[in-house]
Amino acid sequence: MEQVKGSQSIVFKEPPYIVSSANIAGCKEGEGPLGKYIDSHGEDDLFGETTWELAEGALQTQACQRALKKANLKPKDIRYLFGGDLLRQGIATSIGVEQLQIPLFGLYAACSTSGEALGLCAMAVAGGYGEYMMAVTSSHFGSAEKEFRFPLAYANQRALSTQWTVTGSGAFIVGREKSNVKITGMTVGKIIDMGLKEPQNMGACMAPAAKDTILTHLSDMEKSVKDYDHIITGDLGYIGSEILVELLQKEGIDISKIHLDCGKLIFDKETQNTNAGGSGCGCAAVTLSSYILPKIVSGEWSKVLFVPTGALMSTVSFNEGESVPGIAHAIVLEHV
Amino acid sequence: MEYINAFWVGGLICALVQILLDRTKMLPGRVMVLLVCTGAVLGFVGIYDGIKEYAGAGASVPLIGFGHALWIGVRDAVDENGLLGVYLGGFTASAGGISAALIFGYIAAWLFEPKMKK
Numbered sequence: 001m002e003q004v005k006g007s008q009s010i011v012f013k014e015p016p017y018i019v020s021s022a023n024i025a026g027c028k029e030g031e032g033p034l035g036k037y038i039d040s041h042g043e044d045d046l047f048g049e050t051t052w053e054l055a056e057g058a059l060q061t062q063a064c065q066r067a068l069k070k071a072n073l074k075p076k077d078i079r080y081l082f083g084g085d086l087l088r089q090g091i092a093t094s095i096g097v098e099q100l101q102i103p104l105f106g107l108y109a110a111c112s113t114s115g116e117a118l119g120l121c122a123m124a125v126a127g128g129y130g131e132y133m134m135a136v137t138s139s140h141f142g143s144a145e146k147e148f149r150f151p152l153a154y155a156n157q158r159a160l161s162t163q164w165t166v167t168g169s170g171a172f173i174v175g176r177e178k179s180n181v182k183i184t185g186m187t188v189g190k191i192i193d194m195g196l197k198e199p200q201n202m203g204a205c206m207a208p209a210a211k212d213t214i215l216t217h218l219s220d221m222e223k224s225v226k227d228y229d230h231i232i233t234g235d236l237g238y239i240g241s242e243i244l245v246e247l248l249q250k251e252g253i254d255i256s257k258i259h260l261d262c263g264k265l266i267f268d269k270e271t272q273n274t275n276a277g278g279s280g281c282g283c284a285a286v287t288l289s290s291y292i293l294p295k296i297v298s299g300e301w302s303k304v305l306f307v308p309t310g311a312l313m314s315t316v317s318f319n320e321g322e323s324v325p326g327i328a329h330a331i332v333l334e335h336v
Numbered sequence: 337m338e339y340i341n342a343f344w345v346g347g348l349i350c351a352l353v354q355i356l357l358d359r360t361k362m363l364p365g366r367v368m369v370l371l372v373c374t375g376a377v378l379g380f381v382g383i384y385d386g387i388k389e390y391a392g393a394g395a396s397v398p399l400i401g402f403g404h405a406l407w408i409g410v411r412d413a414v415d416e417n418g419l420l421g422v423y424l425g426g427f428t429a430s431a432g433g434i435s436a437a438l439i440f441g442y443i444a445a446w447l448f449e450p451k452m453k454k
Binding site: 160199200273 | 450
């Protein structure tokens with residue numbers, strides 16, 4: 001039981017490694033600040049397919065194949081795949097990973113899925129259930145707009161508080177094989193619902209969940225903010241980030257100097273018209289794979305708390321007048 | 337002069353609605369319903385006929401004009417058929433607009449592919 005920490009956390013006795021990772025993104029992400037770090041980006045966001053959903057599937061296929069190639073592994077070397085996306089029934093994952101024929105756990109944790117998937121991969125490896133596990137998540141602006149807001153053909157106006165769903169996918173292979181990044185611990189988040197009913201303002205829905213997970217993490221692990229080079233949330237965006245910093249300040253914790261947010265990193269809001277920042281399962285995954293992991297690999301950052309956040313929005317329950325629940329999972333990434 | 341009137345009245349309606357979209361948390365669907373209802377109510381109290389006469393297409397093209405057209409249709413049908421007109425008039429009066437939206441929408445979907453926003 002010594003791997004169990006506090007109420008919600010785990011510290012791995014033998015930390016698993018992130019053996020390789022790969023990412024692929026859309027045009028807009030390619031033109032953004034992270035463009036030069038992203039492995040590859042498409043030219044038309046359809047990636048050779050006919051619908052946005054098929055395109056998102058193709059993103060997952062390509063991200064997985066690249067991650068396998070980088071690690072010099074074949075699909076059959078991966079024991080289990082943990083995958084998810086934003087769409088109903090996780091259809092982009094089903095479409096995307098079908099041809100890989102890796103046993104699959106389909107996940108839904110909205111934009112925090114990359115954290116859930118990485119955590120489960122790490123637990124499965126640490127538990128001895130296989131040599132390699134793979135995590136993959138994706139999102140696509142076109143398919144997410146259709147699912148949650150309005151189809152692109154309807155051409156609605158975007159509210160200023162809306163975030164821009166990232167078109168992209170990130171895949172991570174976790175295993176015992178040594179690399180320069182290990183997953184030393186994690187804190188699994190709870191559902192936090194403050195009663196917000198704004199599908200146009202996801203950042204505000206998710207910030208209290210991020211606060212809860214970060215606070216629990218610090219107390220479970222008996223750590224302070226100083227122990228981390230950065231605390232990087234998934235996709236709170238500009239509005240949610242501000243709320244998070246403020247909420248934690250009220251608890252006497254100041255993260256303003258080390259806090260980064262993938263939703264703020266991936267787009268340039270001045271030139272890219274992305275309003276409140278990026279979001280989606282692909283946002284945290286692409287930023288982790290393209291920008292955060294290389295910095296940990298090189299040793300520029302030695303310890304990072306990666307906290308992807310999810311607004312678990314159901315269009316059905318929302319239309320029934322229910323609020324949007326939030327969740328956040330924290331993964332500790334350390335340089336080796 | 338009628339062009340100028342159509343322009344400024346239509347523009348004013350759109351500008352007011354833009355304020356609703358930007359400054360309130362109302363979603364577009366709700367704003368549209370509000371416009372249609374407003375048009376019907378303004379028709380009922382007898383204000384919108386004058387506005388329409390003054391501004392022409394500036395008042396009939398925005399959704400508020402659709403609400404007004406519904407009201408006119410229901411009113412005339414009630415005059416003609418009695419209470420049954422409540423059910424008949426709205427669709428009769430708005431058939432042109434609805435059919436045109438369907439047909440032109442279909443043609444547009446045929447000719448163009450939805451593209452990513454920039």
